[in-house]
Amino acid sequence: xxxxxxxxxxxxxxxxxxxxxxxxxxxxxxxxxxxxxxxxxxxxxxxxxxxxxxxxxxxxxxxxxxxxxxxxxxxxxxxxxxxxxxxxxxxxxxxxxxxxxxxxxxxxxxxxxxxxxxxxxxxxxxxxxxxxxxxxxxxxxxxxxxxxxxxxxxxxxxxxxxxxxxxxxxxxxxxxxxxxxxxxxxxxxxxxxxxxxxxxxxxxxxxxxxxxxxxxxxxxxxxxxxxxxxxxxxxxxxxxxxxxxxxxxxxxxxxxxxxxxxxxxxxxxxxxxxxxxxxxxxxxxxxxxxxxxxxxxxxxxxxxxxxxxxxxxxxxxxxxxxxxxxxxxxxxxxxxxxxxxxxxxxxxxxxxxxxxxxxxxxxxxxx
Ligand code: SF4
Numbered sequence: 001x002x003x004x005x006x007x008x009x010x011x012x013x014x015x016x017x018x019x020x021x022x023x024x025x026x027x028x029x030x031x032x033x034x035x036x037x038x039x040x041x042x043x044x045x046x047x048x049x050x051x052x053x054x055x056x057x058x059x060x061x062x063x064x065x066x067x068x069x070x071x072x073x074x075x076x077x078x079x080x081x082x083x084x085x086x087x088x089x090x091x092x093x094x095x096x097x098x099x100x101x102x103x104x105x106x107x108x109x110x111x112x113x114x115x116x117x118x119x120x121x122x123x124x125x126x127x128x129x130x131x132x133x134x135x136x137x138x139x140x141x142x143x144x145x146x147x148x149x150x151x152x153x154x155x156x157x158x159x160x161x162x163x164x165x166x167x168x169x170x171x172x173x174x175x176x177x178x179x180x181x182x183x184x185x186x187x188x189x190x191x192x193x194x195x196x197x198x199x200x201x202x203x204x205x206x207x208x209x210x211x212x213x214x215x216x217x218x219x220x221x222x223x224x225x226x227x228x229x230x231x232x233x234x235x236x237x238x239x240x241x242x243x244x245x246x247x248x249x250x251x252x253x254x255x256x257x258x259x260x261x262x263x264x265x266x267x268x269x270x271x272x273x274x275x276x277x278x279x280x281x282x283x284x285x286x287x288x289x290x291x292x293x294x295x296x297x298x299x300x301x302x303x304x305x306x307x308x309x310x311x312x313x314x315x316x317x318x319x320x321x322x323x324x325x326x327x328x329x330x331x332x333x334x335x336x337x338x339x340x341x342x343x344x345x346x347x348x349x350x351x352x353x354x355x356x357x358x359x360x361x362x363x364x365x366x367x
Contacts, residue, residue: 007226008050016231017055023242024057034241035061035190036234037183037326039176040197041068041354042225048363050227052234060238063326066179066279067197069144070096070352071324074278075312077143077172078102084139084170084305085115092126093141095119100348103313123152127159130167139301142169147199149173149290150264153271156292156299168301171291174277176200177208178288184216189325193219193237195230198252205260206250217246224252271296278311280348281321320347323356330360337361 027034038044044064047053053062066072079102085091091107098108098119111117116136120126126140142152152169159167176197183189196209201222209220219240223233233251240247250256268290277289292300302309314320318340319333330336330349340346342361349357 004226007224007228009228012228013055013231016228016235017057020060020235020238021057023239024059026242027059027238028057033059033061034238035063035192035326036195036237037063037065037191037193038195038230039065039067039180040195040200041071041352041356042199043067043195043197043223043230044356045354045359046225046227046230048359050230051363052227052230055231056234057238060234062234063191063329064323064356065183065194065326066282066324067145067176067200068324068349068352068354068356069148069174070100071320071348071355072174072279072282073097073100073143073172073348074280074309075101075103075314076278076310077170077312078107079104079312080302080307080309081107081139081141081170082110083307084301085110085117087305088116089305090116090118090129090133090136090138091141092118092120092129092138094121094143096352097141097143099345099351101315101346123155124158127155127162127164127167130159130164131162134166136166137304138167139170139305140167142171142173145174145176145197145200146203146268149272150203150261150267153292154267156271156296157267159299165298168299168304169292170301170307171289172277173272173290174279175274175288175290177204177211178285179279179282180209180212182282182285182288183325184212184218186325189327191218191326193221193241195233195237196220196222198222198224198229198255201250201252201256201260203261203264205258206248206256207258208260209248213246213248219246219249221249222252222256224255279324281314281318281324315346318347320349320357323349330357333357
């Protein structure tokens with residue numbers, strides 16, 4: 001704990017709160033608020049868990065963004081995974097996807113009915129299943145942001161090396177910068193600054209946000225996940241915003257480099273190419289996903305099994321799309337805490353350990 005305590009110190013938290021007070025008072029005097037979007041689902045969870053909102057001045061409006069990889073996975077993708085499972089394919093997945101609603105059911109339901117849907121804690125575990133069960137086709141559900149892309153696609157190289165032919169990936173990778181661009185370009189959404197994600201930034205590098213700062217004049221601060229990381233990041237943003245400045249600040253330099261992780265980026269470039277991607281509740285964002293290149297198409301489960309992935313059907317009362325865009329807060333969804341709760345999630349935001357609705361439900365202080 002001695003390595004963590006320094007990032008959770010109460011006195012330092014109060015110091016950081018006081019540090020942003022002057023800037024926040026200038027904003028309030030001008031009748032302005034700073035709408036700061038925390039992009040990452042892990043930030044959302046940490047903010048709720050440590051009560052960060054309670055420490056912020058009224059002129060700082062902290063909103064959640066589309067940074068939960070499970071939450072943004074489209075309904076049609078879940079339907080396609082369920083179809084594969086029903087066809088007798090082994091569908092290996094991270095646990096968070098099990099209870100995400102498809103159009104009619106969940107992977108957990110089809111598993112309870114007898115389908116082979118093993119939960120894996122790493123992509124390598126799916127490869128091990130394929131080696132152990134050569135008589136079966138194994139599909140790994142390859143979702144996630146830049147953080148998880150490299151470890152997932154590394155199994156393509158490993159499968160080639162080991163001559164494993166019965167594994168493929170159903171890809172729904174998402175890229176953060178195109179999503180931020182879409183939010184900034186949407187006139188119905190107001191975002192004044194980004195608290196940029198930590199793990200994603202470790203891969204793509206802090207410089208990836210430079211266009212938002214230089215072209216859009218939107219302050220961007222990369223922050224770690226501890227409460228003092230987050231408070232320091234918000235203090236930086238509020239001071240910039242009050243001063244009419246927009247700068248890129250890498251508060252998490254102990255992990256994030258300006259250029260990112262070259263090894264991971266090279267692997268991604270060699271095996272993947274940009275594609276348009278469907279985001280649940282948001283729609284298709286051009287160039288916001290990654291698909292397997294033609295040279296490795298044999299590992300593309302959608303091609304191998306002739307899958308057509310459509311939009312699927314979501315509960316019309318579910319407001320996950322608005323939550324993911326920061327348009328509403330979880331409690332403003334009419335289903336929150338009533339019909340929709342962690343034991344009966346109607347949308348993915350109530351399922352995932354990084355979902356805004358799950359965070360709001362678990363930590364009552366989160367608005
Ligand atoms: S409360 Fe449930 S239905 Fe409403 S937005 Fe959140 S996950 Fe979706």
